[in-house]
Structure formats: C-alpha cells, structure tokens
Amino acid sequence: MAAVTALNESPAAASAGQPRGMQLRRRRRLNVFRYVVFTVFGLFFALPLLAMLRFSLEGAKLGTWSLTAWRQIASYQNTGIPPLISSIEITLELAVITCVVMLVLLVPTMIWIRLRVQWLARTMEVLCLLPLTIPAIVLVVGLGPIYNRIQHYELSALMLFWVYVILALPYAYRALAAGLSAIDVTTLSEAARSLGASWFTVIVRVIAPNMRQAILNALLLTAALVLGEFTIAYLLLYNNLQEELYSISRNTPNAGVVYSTSFAALLFAFVLLLILSYAGRRRRGRG
Amino acid sequence: MEGLSRHYGPVVALDRLDLTLQPGELIALLGPSGCGKTTTLRLLAGLEDADSGYISVGGKDITHVSAAKRDMGMVFQAYSLFPHMTVRQNVAFGLRLRRIDAAKRDRRALEMLELVGLSTQADRYPHQISGGQQQRVALARALAIEPQVLLLDEPLSALDAKVRAQLRDEIRRIQLEVGITTLFVTHDQEEALAIADRVGVMREGHLEQLAPPTEVYSRPATPFVAEFVGLSNRLSGVVRGGTVEVRGCTLPLVDSDTPDGEVVALVRPEAVSLAPDASTESGPLAGTVIAVTFLGATSRVTVDLGGTSVLAQLPTSDATALTAGSRVTLTIRPDPVLVSGSSAAAGSLAEEEA
Numbered sequence: 001m002a003a004v005t006a007l008n009e010s011p012a013a014a015s016a017g018q019p020r021g022m023q024l025r026r027r028r029r030l031n032v033f034r035y036v037v038f039t040v041f042g043l044f045f046a047l048p049l050l051a052m053l054r055f056s057l058e059g060a061k062l063g064t065w066s067l068t069a070w071r072q073i074a075s076y077q078n079t080g081i082p083p084l085i086s087s088i089e090i091t092l093e094l095a096v097i098t099c100v101v102m103l104v105l106l107v108p109t110m111i112w113i114r115l116r117v118q119w120l121a122r123t124m125e126v127l128c129l130l131p132l133t134i135p136a137i138v139l140v141v142g143l144g145p146i147y148n149r150i151q152h153y154e155l156s157a158l159m160l161f162w163v164y165v166i167l168a169l170p171y172a173y174r175a176l177a178a179g180l181s182a183i184d185v186t187t188l189s190e191a192a193r194s195l196g197a198s199w200f201t202v203i204v205r206v207i208a209p210n211m212r213q214a215i216l217n218a219l220l221l222t223a224a225l226v227l228g229e230f231t232i233a234y235l236l237l238y239n240n241l242q243e244e245l246y247s248i249s250r251n252t253p254n255a256g257v258v259y260s261t262s263f264a265a266l267l268f269a270f271v272l273l274l275i276l277s278y279a280g281r282r283r284r285g286r287g
Numbered sequence: 288m289e290g291l292s293r294h295y296g297p298v299v300a301l302d303r304l305d306l307t308l309q310p311g312e313l314i315a316l317l318g319p320s321g322c323g324k325t326t327t328l329r330l331l332a333g334l335e336d337a338d339s340g341y342i343s344v345g346g347k348d349i350t351h352v353s354a355a356k357r358d359m360g361m362v363f364q365a366y367s368l369f370p371h372m373t374v375r376q377n378v379a380f381g382l383r384l385r386r387i388d389a390a391k392r393d394r395r396a397l398e399m400l401e402l403v404g405l406s407t408q409a410d411r412y413p414h415q416i417s418g419g420q421q422q423r424v425a426l427a428r429a430l431a432i433e434p435q436v437l438l439l440d441e442p443l444s445a446l447d448a449k450v451r452a453q454l455r456d457e458i459r460r461i462q463l464e465v466g467i468t469t470l471f472v473t474h475d476q477e478e479a480l481a482i483a484d485r486v487g488v489m490r491e492g493h494l495e496q497l498a499p500p501t502e503v504y505s506r507p508a509t510p511f512v513a514e515f516v517g518l519s520n521r522l523s524g525v526v527r528g529g530t531v532e533v534r535g536c537t538l539p540l541v542d543s544d545t546p547d548g549e550v551v552a553l554v555r556p557e558a559v560s561l562a563p564d565a566s567t568e569s570g571p572l573a574g575t576v577i578a579v580t581f582l583g584a585t586s587r588v589t590v591d592l593g594g595t596s597v598l599a600q601l602p603t604s605d606a607t608a609l610t611a612g613s614r615v616t617l618t619i620r621p622d623p624v625l626v627s628g629s630s631a632a633a634g635s636l637a638e639e640e641a
Contacts, residue, residue, distance in 0.1 A: 184365055190334050191367035191425075193354040195381035195432060209371040 056260035069256030087244035128173035179214020291340030302492035315483035360429030381432035
C-alpha cells in the first residue's frame with residue numbers, strides 16, 4: 001500500500017514542483033522589474049527635489065551650508081515685492097475657499113442629478129470635464145472682462161477662487177463620481193425617504209458621509225491644483241504664491257528663498273496628501 | 288388602493304389595480320418579472336407617483352403625500368443599511384428624524400433589535416454582519432418607527448436558501464407578534480404560500496387572483512394562476528355536465544359552469560399517483576417512466592403516456608422502485624381541476640415559475 005502511495009505521489013509531487021519553481025522564478029523576475037521601475041521613477045522625481053533642497057541650503061560661499069533661505073520664507077521682502085508670507089497666506093486661503101465652494105457646489109448637485117435627474121448626468125459630465133480641454137490662456141481671455149470688473153472694485157486675490165473652482169471641476173468631478181458609483185445611492189436614499197428623511201437629510205446625512213473618501217480625494221486634488229497654480233494668477237495680475245516666487249526669482253539675486261519656499265510648498269502638499277489619505281484609511285477601517 | 292395605474296412610456300406596469308389590505312394581515316404579491324408587483328409596492332411607499340388612482344391608509348388619502356411623510360416601513364431587496372452608521376444608529380435613524388429623545392430612541396432601537404434577535408450586534412457596522420443579519424436589522428429599522436404598513440420588497444432574494452427559509456419564518460413570527468399590516472412582494476411562490484394570509488397573483492399589471500394560499504393553489508381562478516403557482520400537467524379532456532373526463536377518469540371542475548366541449552385540464556403532479564405495472568398492455572393511463580428527479584422528501588417522476596408527458600410527484604419512498612423504462616399505471620385523484628378553453632397545447636408539461 002505504502003509502495004503504491006509512494007509511486008502515485010512521486011510523479012505528482014514532481015509535476016507540482018515544476019510549476020512552483022517556474023512561479024517562483026517569474027515572481028522574482030517581476031519583483032526585480034518592480035524595483036527597477038520604482039528606482040528609476042523615484043530618482044526622476046527625487047533628484048530635482050534634492051537639487052532644490054541642496055540649492056536652498058547653499059551658503060554665501062560655494063560649498064558652505066546655511067538656513068538663511070529657509071528663515072527668509074517668513075520675512076522676505078524686496079523692492080517692489082510684497083512680503084512673501086502674505087502670498088503664502090493668500091494661497092492657503094484660496095485653497096480653503098476653492099475647496100469649500102467646489103464641495104458645496106458639486107456634491108449636492110451630483111447627488112441630486114444621480115437621484116432625480118439622471119438624464120442630465122451626461123451633460124453634467126461634459127460641463128465638468130470641459131475645463132480640461134480649454135487652454136489656460138483661452139480661459140484668461142474669456143474671464144478677462146469679468147476680472148477687470150472685479151479689479152475695478154479693488155477686491156483681493158481671493159477672487160481667484162472663481163476660476164480655480166472651474167479649473168478644479170474635472171478632477172473633483174472624477175473623484176466624486178467614482179465615490180458616488182461605489183454606493184447604491186438609489187436604495188440608500190429610498191430607505192432614508194421611507195424612514196421620513198427630507199431630501200436635504202438624505203444628501204447631508206446619508207449619501208455624503210458614505211462618499212467620505214471620494215470627498216477627501218476631491219479636496220486633495222483641488223488643494224494641490226490651487227497650491228501649484230501660476231498661469232491664471234500671473235495673466236490676471238494677481239499675486240499668489242507661485243506668481244510671487246516667479247517674481248522673486250526674476251527680481252532678486254537671492255534665489256535661495258525661491259527654492260526654499262517652493263520646496264516648503266511641495267512638502268506642505270505632500271503632508272496634506274498624507275493626512276488626507278491617512279484620515280480616509282482610518283475612517284474606512286472603522287466604518 | 289383603487290384604480291391604480293402606472294405607465295412607463297408605452298409599457299403598462301399597473302392597470303387599474305384595486306387592492307385592500309385588512310388591518311394586521313399579510314398579503315403577498317406574487318408574479319413573474321414585470322407583472323407590476325414591485326410597482327404596486329413603490330406606489331404605496333410613495334417612491335413613485337401613480338398616473339391615476341387613489342391610495343388611502345386608515346381612511347386618509349395619501350395619494351399625493353411624499354414618501355417621507357407616508358409613515359410606511361420598508362425593507363428592500365438590496366442591502367439598504369447606512370454603511371457609516373452602526374446597527375443601533377441605523378435602527379434609531381427614523382426615530383431621530385422624528386425628534387424622539389436620545390434615551391427613548393436608544394431603548395426602542397434595542398427593543399427592536401431584541402425582537403429580531405440581534406441585540407448583541409448593536410454596535411457593529413453593517414459590513415461586520417452577514418446578509419441575513421443585515422436584512423433583519425433593516426426589518427427592525429422599518430418597525431422601529433411603528434409604521435402603519437410594512438412593505439417588504441423581495442427582502443429574501445439575496446440570501447442563500449437556508450437563511451432565506453429561517454428569515455421567512457422569522458418575518459411571519461414578528462409580523463404576527465407586532466400585528467402590523469404587511470405587503471410582501473416576491474417572485475418565489477414557496478415564500479408567498481408559506482407566510483401570507485392572502486396571496487395576490489399578478490400578471491401584466493393586474494391581479495389575477497387574491498385569495499388564501501390554499502385556495503390559490505387548489506382552486507386557481509385562472510389557467511395562468513394554476514400554471515404559475517406550482518406545476519400543472521396539461522391533459523386534454525372533455526367537459527360534460529359539470530365534470531371533465533381525462534383519459535377515462537372523471538374529475539370535478541373548479542368552475543362547474545364550464546360549458547361542455549373539448550378542453551385542456553390542468554392536473555397537479557401530486558394528484559397523480561403511480562403503480563408499477565408488469566404488463567405491457569397499453570391503456571389511457573399506462574405509460575413508461577422517462578425520468579425520476581430526486582427532490583428530498585419527494586421525487587418527481589416523468590411518465591410518457593404514448594406521446595403525452597405527465598409529471599407525478601410522489602413520496603421518495605414510493606418512487607425508489609421506479610427507474611427510467613419502468614412500466615407504470617397512473618391514477619388521478621379526483622381533485623377539482625381548472626380547464627382552459629383550447630386543447631391545442633395539451634400534453635406539454637407546465638414550467639415551474641420560480
């Protein structure tokens with residue numbers, strides 16, 4: 001009996017061993033490929049950043065180190081250039097206002113269209129994705145007269161949020177649409193309605209909380225867009241962080257502060273990304 | 288509900304439906320896909336508007352009242368618990384909307400969870416409990432607001448067979464315990480027959496029959512009901528003087544006023560019994576077994592009566608001796624049978640609608 005079992009098992013084990021070996025080799029090759037790709041792309045992104053960091057830490061003499069450029073972020077001012085810190089404040093405020101307006105505008109509208117006027121969904125999608133296809137210069141030409149009128153009343157650079165909301169629409173829309181399609185909106189809303197919920201309650205207390213991750217993603221993309229936007233602000237003659245950095249780099253011999261501020265802005269966006277993704281994961285784990 | 292109609296473009300989903308639910312009763316609406324049963328439920332819940340007709344609850348017209356103000360508890364086919372709320376919060380949601388104070392709300396939610404046997408799961412999230420438990424929580428949530436009518440829209444169809452049977456019995460127990468008027472929509476005849484006080488069989492937007500389950504099964508009002516609920520053999524026969532003669536057997540008619548003439552008689556498989564027959568003589572009720580299907584406690588035997596197939600449902604103990612090719616003699620129990628006018632389609636086996 002034992003002999004029979006042994007005879008029966010040997011070829012099976014051998015044939016099972018062969019594919020397992022092949023699988024291991026394939027997995028090893030795949031891992032090597034992954035590491036190579038990761039290293040190449042990592043270097044592609046990391047090298048310019050490291051160069052920026054290196055340059056921002058350059059001392060007065062070549063080969064020396066200094067934190068002056070980093071200290072200057074809060075206090076930098078030059079002839080004809082307003083304090084750098086004020087443009088940082090304006091950009092952060094713009095990011096917050098744009099995020100809030102975008103959410104207030106887009107989340108209820110998308111839920112409402114999904115629930116009540118589905119025939120409008122395609123039009124909504126086209127409208128939201130349209131800014132992707134319009135070059136910044138065309139947008140500026142179109143928005144120019146409106147902003148001329150706004151500037152006539154001497155309103156601050158915070159008025160840029162209107163155009164930033166438009167620019168953020170495609171990214172925010174995509175993120176929210178993905179979140180919306182991941183939940184059974186119709187059943188949840190009907191369940192809530194049958195329990196006595198008004199449409200407002202359905203949107204605010206039932207659907208929106210279940211789109212938390214999508215909302216965080218939309219916020220992140222919107223904030224990242226505002227923190228990095230230069231063209232529109234420059235062409236419309238408003239001062240935001242990016243425009244200010246450009247102005248400093250053109251008008252001052254101290255370029256170190258440009259790189260320290262740019263690096264700080266990137267670091268800020270990265271930390272924001274980490275916080276939002278951590279918050280999303282934590283909530284997902286719980287809920 | 289009176290004269291309720293609903294059209295989707297050219298499609299008539301509901302055609303002047305009249306339906307009255309007595310207080311505390313459970314009516315199951317049964318029918319094939321697209322027959323209008325879910326539309327009826329959704330119109331009653333206020334999730335859709337009727338094109339015409341009138342809905343009243345307790346004498347109060349609610350035809351144009353919004354879903355949020357109708358006071359109906361509903362359990363859906365799809366899992367409908369709010370994923371971001373715990374089981375307790377889900378059950379208390381409707382009470383919160385009614386501004387019941389927190390302590391009372393919590394007490395009521397726990398009472399409802401105890402009723403459905405899930406008080407220990409109160410602090411879990413929907414994704415942490417099974418599908419059957421989710422539907423029980425949905426039932427507790429619907430009952431927590433003490434609705435005037437409980438609406439169940441195929442709540443068991445997403446569950447596996449064992450859980451489905453358990454939950455089906457539990458729904459009936461709870462419905463009787465609470466005494467709530469209930470409308471239950473299903474396409475599963477077993478479910479409908481098992482728990483309903485009355486079963487409404489629907490077809491193309493109207494009710495074919497509304498009667499207690501035993502009556503729907505044993506005295507179907509129309510050939511559609513006879514064929515949809517359970518299985519029926521279609522055997523040609525002749526109506527003569529209030530009875531129908533099928534292959535030499537005289538059977539009483541459900542409708543004794545049926546005019547004389549050739550008809551198709553719809554005979555239930557369980558009314559057919561078989562006896563092994565060693566002889567090879569042919570006769571109107573002698574045939575050959577084609578197939579035996581084991582169903583557990585019963586077995587279904589298909590017999591060929593010389594070009595006509597007949598189904599017989601027997602206790603498995605009686606069917607063990609029968610194999611394909613066995614010669615058998617049929618006996619038809621004289622239960623009242625329904626007949627349909629044309630004998631053209633006689634001999635075909637009715638398909639079971641699930």
